[in-house]
Amino acid sequence: MAMMPRKEMLPGSQSKEAEFTVKELLNIPLLKEARLLAGNKGVQKAIKRVNVMEVPDVISWVRPGEFLMTTGYPFRDEPERLQQLVPELAKRGVAAFGIMKKRYSDELPPEVVAEAEKHGLPLLELPSDIVFSDLVRIVMERVLAQETSQLADLQNRIQSMTRLLLEGSGLYSFLDAMEDMLDNPVAVVRENDKPWLSKSLRSAEPTEVWPLLQSLTFRQVGRGSSNGFMLLQNSYRVYASQIPTRRMKQACLVLVERNRDILPIDVLSVDRLSSLAGLELANVEAVREVEGKYLDQFLQDWLSGKIVSEADWKLRADVCGCAIPEGTPMCALLVGWQTPEPSEKLREIARRLRSERLRSVDGLLAAPIGDDLALVLPIGHLSQAGADREEACSQLIGRLLSELRSLLGERELKLFSGRIVERSDGLQGSWAQAKRARQVAEVCRLPGEIVSYDRLGVYSLLYLIPSGEEREQFLNRFSAPLLQADRKGGGRLVETLEMFFRCNGNIKLTSERLYAHYNTIVYRLEKVQSILGVSLDDPEDRLQLHLALKLGQITPGSSG
Incomplete structure (x- = not known):
């Protein structure tokens, strides 16, 4: 599976968050005599607060990002406890650990220094004359100054995004502005819906974007109700923040770590801006609901032939946001369910299919x-012609069926298709053919999960036979006598004959399918031959009988 490459940033182009680090701590004049004994690789850690430890049981009180200081008094009699403490401090996320020089011990044990180096915990030897309160005041002044700067930056970000939202530029402009601000792609991911993507993801090559889109689903990034970081299946780290929604599907705002590392201020920005994204999402939902009603009515009128002129079709297609360009070859499909679905559920499924991003086809309409x-x-993307085009279309429908089954959770779905049409005004005929394919397939029990009108064969001819004297004479000769005998208690003759044909003339298999004795089936078939005066061993008689049964099941059609 291809993975979208992570962009490398040019030197100096990455926006560095203002932080007070251990390295800057060592540059404070008050610590000019301090020494860094170990943990040089951790000097870029950010210091967020200061803590003074003068009791041995301190591990439950420390917090991530702290600069922890001690005189060494708690360990004067048990220096080995200091060695045990260092890994715990590193695990807790302590930024640095400072011990006063020669206050209660002449030298730090080398095992302590080695342990600090092993875990990358900066270990500082503080001057013996230092006053902790002075150091705490200086450090916290620096930390608070940095936090104030970040809060001002965060406030500016929120104000600029709020102005953009009030201008009514739309959700995509909102996401594009967020990408410029955070220097990473963003997306809005909603339950049972395709994601809204910022510009770098929308403009990327499909082979690059698709692996990421497979993971950018609500099932992947919307797990649970809390915000946080997560690693997607394609090795991308993202930060997801739940979007406040009311009477809408659940959604979250996602920041993708593609161009640079996600900084804490980026996390704060996403958390704050998720509320604004919720407002814009509510607006999108309202517009979509109105457009969906118009689109449903447009498709119903289109498929039923109520749109009579091309100009009318163009006008209504534009108003409804129809995604199919004019002149695109298309065909109508009818979805067959194992059990009928209520109309309200059908409307919800139609809205969902119109909003989903399908792999098999782009621009699918449903109503x-x-x-x-x-x-x-x-x-329209199929370049073949003739039989090759029909086969390519059949394969496309097969892929669509597999995706629909997975998406809707219905393993028994079937699709019935009409012919391909080149003009919008021909879709009515394609829809009528799809309905005929469904009717013929059901009454004639045709096998297969995809039934095309062009592949009905002789069944489509039977469907088109109109009511008339010839049709009635044929049925009276081969079908009506058996039906009359069954009504008089003749022994399920029609059912037995149908199963006999379905089992390709195998009497043993027919008896098993009908749960009847072999001799009972033989008796019934002999009675059929006696009533009709035919022989089931004669291929011509068998053909006449088979056609009569099928013709009797099909509602008379029209030659037009």
Whole structure:
């Protein structure tokens, strides 16, 4: 799986957060006589507070980012406890550990120094004449000055994003501005919806973006209700912040660590701006709900043939945000369910399919039509012609079916498709063909999870036979006598004959499928032959009987 490369920043182009580090601590005039005994690789750690330790049991009181100081008094009689304390301090995230020089011990044990070096904990030897309160005051002044600067920067960020939101530029402009501000891509990820991406992710090559998009789902980044860092499957680290939503699907604002490391002030910015993203998301939801109602009605009118002119189609397509360009070849699909779905659920599924980012097809439209769910499948990217094009379209529908089953959690879904049309005004015919394919497949029990109108074969001809004298004569000759015998208690003759044909003339298999004795099936088939005056060993008679049964199941169609 391809992974989107992490960009390298040019020297000096990375925005460095203002921090008071251990290295800067050593430059304080009050510590000009101090020595760094160990932990040189940790001198860039940020100091956020100061703590003075004069009791041995201090480990439960320390906090990450602290500069911990001691006179050494708690360890004057048990220096080995100091060696045990160092790994615990490093584990707790202490920024640096300072011990006063020759106050209660002449020299620090070398084991303590080695332990500090091993864990990268800066170990400072403080001058013996230093006053802790003076050092605490100086350090905290520096820390507070840095925090004040960060708070001012955070306030400026929030104000600039608020102004942008009030201008009504939209969610994508909001995310693009966040990317410029944080120097990393951002996204809004919502439950059962495709993500909104900032500009660098939208403009990237699909082969680069797709692995990241596979992980940018609410199932991956929206786990739990708390904010925090997480590592995606493609090795990208992200910070996710829950977006406050009311009467909407759950969502979160995600910062992707692609260009540079995520800084603490970036985390604060994402947490604060998630509320603004929630306001814009509510606006998007309101617009989408209105557009969705218009789009549902547009698709219903389009598929039912109520849009009669091309100009009318263009106008309504623009108003509804129809994503299919004019002149794109397309076909209509009907979704077949194992059990019928209520109309409200069909509307929700249609809205979800229109908002999902599907791998198999781009620009899929969906709408409920009565008790059915209709799909409009654009296939303009298929360059083949003739039979090759039909086969490519069939493969595309197969991929779409697999994705729909996974997305909707319905393993028994089927798709019924009409013919490909080149013009928008031909879609009505394609939808009618899809419905015919479903009806014929159900009454004739056609196998397969995808039924195309063009592949119905003889069944499509039977469907088109209109009501008339010839049709009735044919049914009266081969079908009506068996139905009449069954009504009089003739012994399930029609059912037995249908199963006999379905089992390819295998009597033993027919008896097993009907849970009847072998001799019972033989008796019923002999009675069929006697009533109709035919022989099931004659291929011509078997063909006539089979066609009569299928024709009797199909509602008479129209030659038009």
